[in-house]
Amino acid sequence: MKRIAKRVVTLLVALLSVGTLASCVKKENDAPDGMMTATAVGADYRFYAPTTWNANTLYGVSGAYRDVGEQSTVSVNRYPSSGFETEEGENRNAAYWERVCLPLIRERSLNGEVTEFTDDETHAAHSDVLGDASAVYRHVTALTNDENRKTLHYVQVVAEREGYTFDEAGNLTSSEPYFYVLSFTVTDSLYGYCVGDADKMIRAFAFVKEPYVPEDYAWKPAKVAAPEGMKIASSDEVAYRFFVPQDWVIDRDQRIFAAYEPSDRTNVSVVPYMPATDGMTVDEFFGMASDLMQQTADSGSYEQIGYTDAMLGSQKAKAYDFTYTVGGKTYRYRQIIAVYKGMFYTLTYTASGASFEEHMDALNAVTAAFVFR
Numbered sequence: 001m002k003r004i005a006k007r008v009v010t011l012l013v014a015l016l017s018v019g020t021l022a023s024c025v026k027k028e029n030d031a032p033d034g035m036m037t038a039t040a041v042g043a044d045y046r047f048y049a050p051t052t053w054n055a056n057t058l059y060g061v062s063g064a065y066r067d068v069g070e071q072s073t074v075s076v077n078r079y080p081s082s083g084f085e086t087e088e089g090e091n092r093n094a095a096y097w098e099r100v101c102l103p104l105i106r107e108r109s110l111n112g113e114v115t116e117f118t119d120d121e122t123h124a125a126h127s128d129v130l131g132d133a134s135a136v137y138r139h140v141t142a143l144t145n146d147e148n149r150k151t152l153h154y155v156q157v158v159a160e161r162e163g164y165t166f167d168e169a170g171n172l173t174s175s176e177p178y179f180y181v182l183s184f185t186v187t188d189s190l191y192g193y194c195v196g197d198a199d200k201m202i203r204a205f206a207f208v209k210e211p212y213v214p215e216d217y218a219w220k221p222a223k224v225a226a227p228e229g230m231k232i233a234s235s236d237e238v239a240y241r242f243f244v245p246q247d248w249v250i251d252r253d254q255r256i257f258a259a260y261e262p263s264d265r266t267n268v269s270v271v272p273y274m275p276a277t278d279g280m281t282v283d284e285f286f287g288m289a290s291d292l293m294q295q296t297a298d299s300g301s302y303e304q305i306g307y308t309d310a311m312l313g314s315q316k317a318k319a320y321d322f323t324y325t326v327g328g329k330t331y332r333y334r335q336i337i338a339v340y341k342g343m344f345y346t347l348t349y350t351a352s353g354a355s356f357e358e359h360m361d362a363l364n365a366v367t368a369a370f371v372f373r
Contacts, residue, residue, distance in 0.1 A: 032204050038064040038074075039212045044164040045131065045180070046212065047076050048204045050197045064201075069292075071152060072186045072194055074201055078178040081160050093136040093158045096179050101138075105154050109142035117141050117153065130182060131207040135159035141188070146294060151188035155195075156181055157202055166211040180207075219252060227369045233259045234270065239340065240313060242270050242347075243369040245362050266351040266359045268366055273344040282318050282337050285344050289335075293324070301325045312338035312347060313372040323353075332356040334363070340372050 031037050035048040038055035040062045049055055049064035053074075056063050063075035079100075086095045106112040117139040129135050139155045163178035182205065184198040219235040226232050226243050233250045234242035234257045244250065244259040251258045258269035273285070286307075293302050305321035317338035324331050334349040347370065349363045 032200075035200065035204060037212075037214075038062055041214065042166060042211045043076075044166075044208060044211065045076065046204075046206045046208060047182075047201070049074065049201055053197065066186075066194055066197070067190065070187050070190055071150075072190050074182070074184045074198060076180065076182050076205075078163055078180045081177045081179045084179070091136065092160055093134065093179070096160070097136055097138050097156060097158045100179075101156055101158065101181060102140075105140065105142060108145055108152075110145045110149065114140040114142040114154075130157050130159035130180060130202065131161070131205050133159040133161040133180070133207065153184075153186050153188065153191045155184040155186075155198060161207060164209055164211075170211050170213065172209075219257075221250075221252075227365075230365065230369055233257055238272070239343070239373050240270070240345065241369075241371040241373065242366075244268065244366055248362070261355075261359055261362070264352065264355045264358075266349075266355050266362075268347065268349050268363065271346050271348070273346065274342070275344065278342075280344075282339060282344070286318070286320050286335070286337060290322075293322075310336050310367070312336050312345065312367060313340070313370045315340050315372060329353075336367060 030046070031048050034050060036051050036055060037046065038049040038053075038057065039045070039047045040057040043062055045062075047062040053064040053066050056065060061075055061077060063073060065074075066072035081092070081096070084092070084096060084100075086092050102114070105114055128137070135157050136159075137155070137157050139153065141151055141153050144150045144152055159180050160177060161180060162175055163180070164172055165174045167173050182202060184194075184201075186194050186198075219237065221232045222234060222236045222241065224232055224241060229246050230243040231246050231250070232241065233244045233248075234240065238257070242257050245261075247262070248259045249262050251260065256269055256271055258267055260267035275285070290302075290304065301324055303323045303325075305323065307318050307320045310317045310319040315338040317336050319334055319336045321332070321334050324333065330353045332351055332353055336347045336349075338345050347367065349366075351359060
């Protein structure tokens with residue numbers, strides 16, 4: 001079986017550079033009409049999104065987004081529930097949302113204030129189920145905790161169910177109860193356009209006892225000689241050659257070209273962006289991405305470190321360092337951004353704080369081998 005993606009933080013870092021990139025996951029035979037799979041490899045459920053959306057499973061989290069320029073995302077995460085204590089007879093799904101999910105929303109909200117959204121009659125038919133499991137459906141709105149003061153809708157469906165874990169060969173290795181949280185987050189201006197699609201995603205969701213394995217790889221490696229000790233990690237469909245260390249694992253299950261170091265999942269990826277207008281600079285592009293990260297991050301979880309001049313292929317570039325902290329764990333990033341033939345190309349290096357410097361030689365080898373065609 002192809003690699004089972006590790007569940008990590010739900011970040012928008014790669015999405016920020018996607019721009020006009022086409023949907024990353026194709027429709028498969030078991031997807032409902034008008035929908036495509038947006039399920040992460042190895043998941044013990046099936047999550048589908050409308051084909052008008054863009055599927056995103058970059059960080060091992062099932063999900064999709066409608067508009068890269070405005071908050072409009074749906075994702076599915078699961079969390080072990082064995083240690084979550086409740087009173088006898090209490091609705092555990094409701095308690096989990098109240099004690100775990102809601103505080104996270106409050107952290108992102110102005111003054112920690114949220115408002116219950118009551119105009120939800122259209123959701124009554126499925127508000128108490130997710131797949132085949134009893135669930136709770138919660139919908140609140142809140143102002144973002146930044147200078148833009150946008151109103152965001154937070155819709156979450158929480159269900160507790162026996163979950164399954166599989167090995168690399170797809171064999172069941174363990175089972176334990178999990179809380180599954182389907183989250184739909186969208187700006188007030190897009191809510192009316194997206195809520196019907198979100199309903200479809202909730203209704204189509206299904207639990208299974210087999211890991212998700214794509215029908216086929218999303219792309220084929222380019223037939224080109226690699227530098228010594230490295231291998232190709234991109235296809236012939238793009239205007240560059242992207243090479244990674246020979247012992248890294250290439251992710252061919254999505255259209256974003258990426259690879260990871262197998263021991264600690266340090267990873268590197270390349271994403272293009274076509275600007276809507278001419279004349280945008282690299283600094284302006286990163287500033288746009290940085291603003292969006294700050295809007296979608298929990299308070300204090302995103303921090304810029306600095307930048308340096310760099311090279312990517314034959315092009316002058318800039319390398320931006322920043323951190324993103326979630327659940328008490330800090331991830332470090334270096335994004336190297338260059339312009340080539342009117343397109344922005346972002347090479348993103350991601351590692352835990354402890355592993356960031358450890359694989360710097362590998363990153364240097366990746367950037368040195370990178371070639372624009």
